[in-house]
Amino acid sequence: MARPVPGTSGGKDWAMITYPQQKFESIKSEVEQRYRILDGSSAYDTNHMARTVALAFRVPMVIAALNERYRAWFSSSHGVSEALDDQVHDLCSLANLADRFFQVEDMAEDQYFSGEKLVSEAPNMRFFAGVPLRDPDGKRFGTLCILDNKPRVMSESDSRLLKSFAGLLSNDICVRSAGRYAVQDLIHAEEDKCSLYDLAVTDSLTGALNRRAFFHLTEREVPRAERHRVPLTAVLFDIDHFKKVNDVHGHAAGDDVIASLSRIVSKEIREEDYLGRLGGEEFGLILPETTPSQAVSLTNRLRQKIKGLTFLGEGGSFSITVSFGVAAIDPGERSVHPALERADRALYVAKRNGRDRVELAVECLGRLSA
Known part of the structure; x- marks a missing residue:
């Protein structure tokens, strides 16, 4: 299953962004009606x-x-x-x-x-x-x-x-x-366009946005949040000791871990949220209309669900943990990059403090205590 670009139809348990299905169906219907052909079996x-x-x-x-x-x-x-x-x-x-x-x-x-x-x-x-x-x-x-x-x-x-x-x-x-x-040619062309769109914007292993698409699509949320005066929160997270997973259990098990992690996160987030695989075992989230404290609650829920998974690899059964860093996009910022940098520093703190935890960026902590 796949999750359309925000603003098109879709379900919350869909896992990746695809070529907008409504546009495809509209074009298909238009060309079929033009030739008075309703479906493949009608004469x-x-x-x-x-x-x-x-x-x-x-x-x-x-x-x-x-x-x-x-x-x-x-x-x-x-x-x-x-x-x-x-x-x-x-x-x-x-x-x-x-x-x-x-x-x-x-x-x-x-x-x-x-x-x-x-x-x-x-x-x-x-x-x-x-x-x-x-x-x-x-x-x-x-x-x-x-x-x-x-x-x-x-x-x-x-x-x-x-x-x-x-x-x-x-x-x-x-x-x-x-x-x-x-x-038929027009419909096949649209189907090819769908496939090419998926290849261009999604990560093949997880179905999440690839790095380029993640940054391209999430940048539009910054001026929207400013315009409507709604919160916007960034999250970075990765798998703790992932190199050990690959070394002990094999790369196939590592791929299974990454894909499973993406599926769980995709099921928990909303249609309007953005999930991207930014590289290796590192993922990012951009959460529109979400405060940092709400993001912390979400990521703690994700952390517990992921911790409860059991995998089977070359070295036997094993489980994983994930660390999260959370930061707000501040008013006046023109990009998600500064907030992701703050989330990255918070993720580093989570690693330093023992892993398997969620850390809020220090700037957010100061704001919450004020």
Whole structure:
């Protein structure tokens, strides 16, 4: 799961920032609606063309028998029930052997068609005619077929009309097919953009912001906190004796520790908070609208949860502890860096005082005691 950039939709237990999902869904919906394609399984309804052909030739049954790829996307028929669909397509497949206009005046008298179920049983079709459907390169992708339950002979003008209808339908299907591929290309491009965004801003092991993205995204919070006169607090923390974890239990266990630490912190912080992996086992938090004392309560809760974890490495089972330094972003500051420097000094104090503890920057202590 992933946590969107603050200001987009998301849940508090998501672990990393991603390309804004609302923007992706909006673009996807826009291009799909533009081509009147609702989802991957729906077929564009061209039955109006089939009805027009049926009226023009006064026949009860019309169908565009398409190859498998187009048939999955498009539907064009009139008078063909679901029960008869396969039979009609089987009949049309015989006409696909012809590469031009094709007609059978009376299928009941024709040696190739008389045995077809559609002819010998209800609805007892007798007349059949078909014209190839072709793409702009001349490649055949189906047949426009008309059927009648009485014998008939098509005139030259009727055959030309049927060919014209086939040309119109071919063009319509090809244009919309190209549109569908355009939709797919646009959606794939947006999906690639999502992936590239994730790669650009997140740490691959933890899903937290990488160092560059952390500083870039959190800088916007400083003027916002100043403008709205709300507190903003910085936290630095790292794993105590992490080198020993790698040396005794192996680097795979070290990676597991780092990833688990990030998951626990991500579940405890809010959607609007920022978690970044700043290097190795060191992490940073920027907590909008949070006082230093509130940050201390949060980090002590995190400290206890992390302390309760058990890991298994090459040297057996083990547990870890984490030390935290907390500092406020002061009014008038234009960057998170000064506060993070104060948090770093507080983290150093936590290490010096025995580790597995939270230390508040001395500047904050003086302010709280005043």
